[in-house]
Amino acid sequence: MKKLIYCSQCSKKNSFSQIDGEIRYHCSHCNTIHYQNPKPTATLICMKNDEILLVKRAFEPAKGEWSLPGGFIELGETPEDAAKRELKEETNLEGEAIKLIGSCSHFNSIFGDVLLLGLTMKIEKWDNLIPGDDAQDAKLFKLNDSPEMAFECHNKILSIYKKSLTKLSL
Ligand SMILES: [Zn+2]
Missing domain, CATH: 3.90.79.10 (Nucleoside Triphosphate Pyrophosphohydrolase)
Known part of the structure; x- marks a missing residue:
């Protein structure tokens, strides 16, 4: 999986933790979930x-x-x-x-x-x-x-x- 350190929406630091059923990158500042796909x-x-x-x-x-x-x-x-x-x-x-x-x-x-x-x-x-x-x-x-x-x-x-x-x- 690609590391998504920063949020592509607001440039703040992403979290990497459980959200929407999986461990994913997501931004608690703007609430964007960064879904990743093959x-x-x-x-x-x-x-x-x-x-x-x-x-x-x-x-x-x-x-x-x-x-x-x-x-x-x-x-x-x-x-x-x-x-x-x-x-x-x-x-x-x-x-x-x-x-x-x-x-x-x-x-x-x-x-x-x-x-x-x-x-x-x-x-x-x-x-x-x-x-x-x-x-x-x-x-x-x-x-x-x-x-x-x-x-x-x-x-x-x-x-x-x-x-x-x-x-x-x-
Ligand atoms: Zn964000």
């Missing part, structure tokens, strides 16, 4: 037949490790908008979000509290695959033989996806 990300499952698209991270955290494409949802974007934009930025591919398959919460990460939304994507043309500025590499791996990923939540979203496949084939 940052949502779009985390992408992009399949080409039995292969999945992964990107090798160009920056910390986890520089040089593989992860699912994706990133933070910007103000004014839906998860689907963010998915489309991040896909283009990281891999140069055009695609559409198909389905929200599940989520994973990661607390106290380097970015603070993060809420990952897993979305499956439909890619029209794979020929355009080029790693973007955020990625050292972008590559397809066999779904059943993909590397361990940088973030536990990416492994979890991938396993949610794999489980959804098993359910479909029953």
Whole structure:
């Protein structure tokens, strides 16, 4: 959680104690409660037949490790908008979000509290695959033989996806 030492409304010092059901930052001078929420990300499952698209991270955290494409949802974007934009930025591919398959919460990460939304994507043309500025590499791996990923939540979203496949084939 981010430390909110001063009140953003009146600049007096905040308290950090029980209020409205939780321990939160709040200001006893102007009575503002400073609610904090996780940052949502779009985390992408992009399949080409039995292969999945992964990107090798160009920056910390986890520089040089593989992860699912994706990133933070910007103000004014839906998860689907963010998915489309991040896909283009990281891999140069055009695609559409198909389905929200599940989520994973990661607390106290380097970015603070993060809420990952897993979305499956439909890619029209794979020929355009080029790693973007955020990625050292972008590559397809066999779904059943993909590397361990940088973030536990990416492994979890991938396993949610794999489980959804098993359910479909029953
Ligand atoms: Zn205040």
